Each structure stands twice: as C-alpha cells, then as structure tokens.
Amino acid sequence: MRNSTFQQELFKEKSIIEIEIGCGNGHFISQYAEINRDKYLIGIEFKEKRFIKTSKKINEKNLDNVMLFNSRAETILADIPPLTIDTFHIYFPDPWPKARHRKRRFLRMENISILHRILKPHGKIFFITDFFDYYIQTKVLLLAHRGFSLALNSFPDNVLISIYGNKSMNMNKNIYRLSVEKTD
Template sequence: MRLRNIPGAKETLQQHPAIMIQNPTQHKGKWNQLFNNDHPIYVEVGTGKGKFLVGMSKLYPDINFIGVEKYESVLVRALEHVNEQDQPNLKFLNEDVNDILTFFDVGEIDRFFINFTDPWPKNRHEKRRLTYKGFLTMYEQLLKKGGEVHFKTDNQGLFEYSLESFSGYGMSLHNVSLDLHRSGMKNNVKTEYEEKFSKKGMRIYRCEAKFKTGS
C-alpha cells in the first residue's frame, strides 16, 4: 500500500514538541525525567496513526507510552487523536525502529507492543520482520528483567513465524489467541487496521512473549 505524502508533515510534527519528541537520543536513559515520574514505560514500534497508543494512554494514565514511527505523513494523523494537555503520558518519536538502541537505554523499557506490522512475506526479507531474532535481541537489551512483547496481527503466516521466532529465542508464550475478538479479552484497544480487518470478519491473532532473562 502506497503511503500518501502530506505536504508540510515534518513542519507540522515540529510544531508539537511536547508530544512529538525531537532528538530522542538526548533522552536516552532519562525518559522518566521527561515524563516527570517513575511510571512504567511501554513502547509501540511501528505505531502508525496512533489510535492504539492514544487509547491505551487514556485507559492507563499511570503508564508512560511512547510510539515509534518513521513515516512523517502517517504520524501527522496521530495528532488528530491526541489532546496534548490531557495526555501527558504519551509521546511519539519520528524515528526508525532499527535505531532503537540509540534512544533507549539498557533496562529502561517495561513492555513492547508490535501491532499489525508489515509481514514481509518473502524469505529474503525475513530480517525486516519486527519479530525476527535480530529485533528480539534489541528488545531484550532494552527491557527490564522479565519484560514482555505483546504482538497482534491479522496475518496467519506472520503469526506462526513469530511464535516460532519467540520460542526459538527462548521466550515463553502466554495468552496465545487465534481469534482475539472471540477470546473474551477485556480492555482490548484496537488499532486502525484491527478495526478494519475485524469488520470484514477476519481473525485477529495475538500473543504475549516473555523474555526469561533481561537487564
């Protein structure tokens, strides 16, 4: 799917420095100072238009949420859902997840969310999948001991691959659902894609993977 370019997107993001954090490397190891509290920090990689994190930040005001999204034109849409004054526990980074070790410190994060990421179905693109072992290594470094990765997708192939990847890395799996919306899970905040796909009757797959070790 081609992303529609929004003229002036970069400038729009820069006009909201309280929530669109510039130069995140300067906050490495000090994100709690930016939030001005010691609450847990949850990070969503590939946050898209931000619907999931906006909903989560409202539902859990005592948790700090950070969304990482590299496409400016997508992230601009997140601003449409946010009340910056009422949601001080929410920040966005216009950055590439491949650089995540440069703006978070070892053991600084409590949980990662991966929602409806690109499945990269071709074998030669395996290393681009956000549940590939190379990314898991980075998540493990940044998570506190026993930290978790929560994963949702509509793609059965990616889900099966991810379960194997998590298990092969030595992670333990919990709350594995092959049909999330029939599972009875409470407080499930939907993403834009999740709403779209579920309305079409498509299954949503979800799991929680926990590292046995950590920082």
C-alpha cells in the same frame, strides 16, 4: 507530549514505560495513554502522515504521558538503555507476505534480541497479526531466542481499534495474538 527530544533522564525514573512500535494513526496509543495515566508511553511511527495524525490525537487529548518519534523503531531502540522498558505493543506490523521480503519483517531475530536487551525482567511483548505465517514465524523466533516464555497475559482493551484491527475484523479475517514474557 515531548517530540524528538529523547530524554535519557526518563529511564532513571521509576515509572512504567511502554512502547508501541508502528503506532500508525495513533488510535491505540492515544486511547491507551488516556486510560493509563500512570504509564509513560513511547510511540514510534515511520510514516510522516501517520505520525502527524497520531500527534494530533495526543495533542487533542492533552496527554503529557506520551512521547512520539517519527522514525524507524530500530534507530530509537538503539538509544534506549538496557532493562528499562516494561512492555512492547506491536499490533499489525507490516507483514511483508512475499517470501523474498520476509527478512524485512520487524520481528526478526536481530530485533527480538534488541527488545530483549531493553526489556525489564518479566517485561512483556504483545503482538497481533492477521498473517498466520508471520504469527508462526514470530513464535518460533521468540522461543528459539530462549529469553522469553509464552505468557497468558490478557491483552490491553481496545487493541483492535486501530485502522488495521478494524479492517481485519470487518473482513472477518482470523486474528492471531501472541504474548511473551522475558525470562532471563
């Protein structure tokens, strides 16, 4: 694992590069990276304690195909060259349920345009939330952007092993999944 050094060289290699935004305590990314050794994973987590827990999981599994950042995703994404990323994983992002806070949601138009810029052609976004309102808002924004189409890609295994995935399942909450593919 390489922390903090952002290697632009990585993007010149012809590998599959995927990003998890808000990887929390690292349950998904550590398992996904272990199963998919052929892929390069970038995990971004804003909260330091969660970032440390993710780092520990990656180190314990001795994974060398993961790079982690303790940062806001927006800061890291700004440095990524266009047309380089295969897939974004965004699972249970902070829902900001109060109407006056919705503009803080990660999946707002400004950030959707950034994801579009750095995705490769046919690149994918996998998004899961247990907030119906966030699901609808994101679907509308992705379609309004016009650079994505709804896709029937099957989600990776274990997307619900995270703390929030488990919590939603234990509370019997509805879980909404959205998968889109970059069209142009």
